[in-house]
Amino acid sequence: MAPRKEIDGSASVPAFYGKELRWKRESAGLTLKQTVEGSFYGVSYLSEIERGQRRMPLDLARHVDQVLRTDGFFARCCEDVRKARTSLYAPYFADAVEMEANARDIEEWSPMLIPGPLQLEPYIREIVHAFSPRDDDEVVEQRVAGRRARAWVFEEPEGPASWVVLHESILRQPIVEDQLMAEQLAHVAAVARRRRFIPQILPWSAGAHPFMMGSTFLMSFSDAPPVMYTEGMYSGQIIDDPGIVMQYQQAYNRLRAVALPPEVSLKMIEAAAEDYANGNHARRAERRRLAEEQSQHGP
Structure with missing residues (x-):
């Protein structure tokens, strides 16, 4: 022994x-x-x-x-x-990160942004600058390091079994310049292709659906009851009441039911990455801008 x-x-x-x-x-x-x-x-x-x-x-x-x-x-x-407990993370998120490291399964809903562990550095920097514009360079670097330190959740074989539902707007509204957005989406697709997580896209046309709010993920464990974490822009909350967690789990199941199938979703992510890489997204955006200007000024 x-x-x-x-x-x-x-x-x-x-x-x-x-x-x-x-x-x-x-x-x-x-x-x-x-x-x-x-x-x-x-x-x-x-x-x-x-x-x-x-x-x-x-x-x-x-x-x-x-x-x-x-x-x-x-x-x-x-x-x-x-x-x-000292941490690279916001105080309201530190406990969730600790639980994440011990989770057996994670089911995540991301309505506006690519989930943190899948974000590459340029994407992270844009989010940090948008949410906390007064942070100095040292703090920004700490936030980037903290976010990338969680990459193992999706990228490593020992990570928890994960299911992620993303809103289609994440693919269509770039956070970074087109080439960087292409690299970011290609990374998401590559991780999914390695069977590290199962993606589903909730299309624009889905209409009313569960979780019409901030990002949420549910975690289940081998040695403890399941919990749910939900986050806004500057706050987050862990919910461990069994009855409430069960309600969220049932809502997440309904969300998955209205999202596109995993393989269709993965191909959509890859197609979006290709569009950004070859300039199609920029050309379509320019055509929309010209069409809007023309409609405003009349024939």
Whole structure:
């Protein structure tokens, strides 16, 4: 048996919290399995908390306090530990990133932008400049690095099984200049062709549909209940109420039902990339502009 790795409690606040949790558990003579018994969480989940690699949910903290008879210590401290975690990401998104790293499946709806882990650097920079125009170069670089650090979610074999529904407007309204947009969409298509995720396009003509709001993704786990994360421009929220998560899951299933089939969607992404690359998108845009000017001025 490999020797147990000691926890360096000085490394971070989460590591200190996790080391104290392990000490209390072992002092009580309990295994990880015995400690989580009766909760919704698995052994690996608690083990990662002890190693400072995962946050402690409040319901699990209360359960641990009861089992270990720690007088509410872990419940009182778990929110402070969450706030203390340093990250490249906005505070409201840090917990979602942590959950993403442990997800078994991810189902995502993206109404306006290519999902973050699929974005290339030029695309990311344009979004950062649009959302936070006062950020200096150092902050921009940090945001770019944080976004690209999540690329493994879709690009690596060990990433979660993923299903992504994109609105057609993402293909038709370029965020960057045409050649860069061509490279960005070609990248999305190439990752999908490697079977790293399943894409579906929701066409302009779909009409009313579920999730007529900001981006959303649902995450399911092997050792914990499913959760949903929804995000606006400057805020985000994790929802873990089982009944509400189930409602969102059912809505996502309906969204997939009205979107185009995966293979048709993938070919549409590839065709859009080719249009940007060969200048067809720019020519069509110019023809529309001239037609609008002519209609405004009359015959």
